[in-house]
Amino acid sequence: MLNSLSKTSAFVTRQGRNMATRAYGSSQLQLAKEGQAEVILVGCGQPNKGMGWYHAIQMLEDRCPSASLDYVVEPWFMGGGKDSEAGVEFAGWQKEAEGKYGTAFIGSMDDLPEPKAPRLALISGRTADNPRLLTECIEKGSKCIYLEKPGAPTVAELEQMKNEAEAAGVEVLMGYNKNVCKYVRKTREFAETVKGSHVTFVSNNAYEPTAESLGECFERNAEGMLKNMAIHELALLASFYDVNVDNIAEVTADKEFSSLQTLKGPSGKDFTDFDKIKFTIKTKNGNTVSVQADRCGGTDSYAFVSDPSGEEVFRYYMPDDEDKAMVQELQAQYPTAMPYFFTQDPDYVTVKERVAKHTVDGLPAEGIATVQIAVDTLKVAEYLTPILQEQLK
Ligand SMILES: NC(=O)c1ccc[n+]([C@@H]2O[C@H](COP(=O)([O-])OP(=O)(O)OC[C@H]3O[C@@H](n4cnc5c(N)ncnc54)[C@H](O)[C@@H]3O)[C@@H](O)[C@H]2O)c1
Numbered sequence: 001m002l003n004s005l006s007k008t009s010a011f012v013t014r015q016g017r018n019m020a021t022r023a024y025g026s027s028q029l030q031l032a033k034e035g036q037a038e039v040i041l042v043g044c045g046q047p048n049k050g051m052g053w054y055h056a057i058q059m060l061e062d063r064c065p066s067a068s069l070d071y072v073v074e075p076w077f078m079g080g081g082k083d084s085e086a087g088v089e090f091a092g093w094q095k096e097a098e099g100k101y102g103t104a105f106i107g108s109m110d111d112l113p114e115p116k117a118p119r120l121a122l123i124s125g126r127t128a129d130n131p132r133l134l135t136e137c138i139e140k141g142s143k144c145i146y147l148e149k150p151g152a153p154t155v156a157e158l159e160q161m162k163n164e165a166e167a168a169g170v171e172v173l174m175g176y177n178k179n180v181c182k183y184v185r186k187t188r189e190f191a192e193t194v195k196g197s198h199v200t201f202v203s204n205n206a207y208e209p210t211a212e213s214l215g216e217c218f219e220r221n222a223e224g225m226l227k228n229m230a231i232h233e234l235a236l237l238a239s240f241y242d243v244n245v246d247n248i249a250e251v252t253a254d255k256e257f258s259s260l261q262t263l264k265g266p267s268g269k270d271f272t273d274f275d276k277i278k279f280t281i282k283t284k285n286g287n288t289v290s291v292q293a294d295r296c297g298g299t300d301s302y303a304f305v306s307d308p309s310g311e312e313v314f315r316y317y318m319p320d321d322e323d324k325a326m327v328q329e330l331q332a333q334y335p336t337a338m339p340y341f342f343t344q345d346p347d348y349v350t351v352k353e354r355v356a357k358h359t360v361d362g363l364p365a366e367g368i369a370t371v372q373i374a375v376d377t378l379k380v381a382e383y384l385t386p387i388l389q390e391q392l393k
Contacts (some may be wrong), residue, residue: 031102032068032117037359040071040112040142042133043125046086047093048337051148052124055352057334060101063349067120067356071104071112072097075125078107109136115143120359122146122352124175127223128153134161138168144359146352148175150231150381151374153223158378162371172371173355177347178232178301179239180354180367183318187303188240190316196308200290201233204297206339209275211263217295218273219265225274226381226388230293234384235369235377241287244376245383253391254278257292260392272389279388299339319343 032038039059044052059069077090094105106112121137123130123145130152137145145165151174152158165172178184184201191197207213221228237243257278265271278292305314319327323346330342341348351368358365369377 031070035360036066036068036117037120037144037356038071038115038117039067039069039356040073040119040121040137040140041069042073042109042121042123042137043129044072044074044077044090045124046077047089048334049086050124051341052122053093054337054341055122055124055348056097056103058345058349058352060097060103064353064356066360067352068117069101069103071106073106073109073112075107075109078105109133109140112140115141118143118359120144120146120356122148124148127151127228131157131161134172135164138165138170142170144355145170145172146175146355147172147371147374149235149374150223150227150378151371152378153227155375155378155382158371158375162375165371171358173358173365174235174369174371174374175348175351176232176235176239176369176373176377177344177351178236179369180350181318181344181347182320182323183301183303183316184236186316187305187314190314191305194305194307194313197313198288198290198306198308198310199303200292200306201236201301201303202297203230203233203291203293203301204299205229205295206297206299207295209296214261214275214295215263215265215271218261218263218271219267219269221273222265222271224381224385225277225293225295226385227378229295230277230291231377231381233291233293234380235373237281237289237291238373238377238380239369241281241289242283242285243281243287243289243380245379247283247285248281248380248383249284250282251384251387252280253388254280254292255392258388258392260389274388274392277388279384299343301343 041052041056044050044056047053056069058064059067077087081087097103098105119142121142123133125133152161187199191199207217257276259276260274262270262272276294280290282288300317302315302317304312307313327342330345354365354368
């Protein structure tokens, strides 16, 4: 698989597919073939920076056999932001991808033609834009929607989106990739072998520990750390530890580890957020579990198991030794890309492939979080944020 990601083969036209085609300039271009979902990527983002861009790369490189990326809808970098430095970079990548893969790029959902195959809309826009983007994806005949986490800025908006999709008979599945990843599975399996054990999920980002870098991060991810970064861990808690707002008995912040800061974003406005947070939750039905997240902690995530005396008895990293070579290879191929793309690379493939396959065959998408789990998770994030802020004052 890694060979197919090498520099030389990265932009090779897909060969030998039994595909539909559409006229594009003077040539016929490829569309989803039998057994594939026609994927519309909504909100690609800047090359090497946007989550959507990395989703695009994985599909263009044929790593998700049930997904054919046929349309990229990029309202900002092909619209208001097209003359910015990032917009110019986007245009260069667009040209390359159009030429090599036949993917159509459009600046507005209005220009999307009717679906020619089961349509999967992958929404990877800014969270605040998601409610509107979801409505547009439903209007444009999507059968299924892959919604990037956390889905919406607020519980109220996400619940509304859930209802809207249900009424339209459109399924919404979530990009909570940690639900399917190896370190979580290994840690949970080990914890089951130690009576009275305690699991801590640790998530790190690699921002510079400066006011400028964190201020930019706080503004760009203005929904806050719990809804943006640690939301993956909250989804694990909701999925595997019965954590939901009605079942939380106790929340305790680790004051020594945690840090709450007010910093200026690039716009000059102030943003208050955690740059580090650690807390433990006890549930009414007797589960205890901890989460630790650090914006400047590095590029890896891991989980560890402590025995009842508090001693750590097991730790599993993402990436593990087996995956480190793959991460290095991807880093060499895309040296300026966000590091977390590589450590989570196999999980992004797994989630997209399962959702795309489900869009085509309707069979269960195993382990993939539903929009209901996303609603429960977001409720927990909204519940915890003021409590933890209060404890850290
Ligand atoms: N699953 C994961 O591990 C993971 C990781 C990172 C991000 N995400 C999620 O992916 C989604 C996209 O995140 P991202 O960091 O790539 O977002 P981003 O802000 O970089 O880009 C998303 C879109 O926002 C628009 N945009 C960018 N700058 C704009 C501007 N100045 N004005 C107006 N519009 C602008 C563009 O259309 C772009 O496609 C979010 O939902 C995020 O939570 C998921």
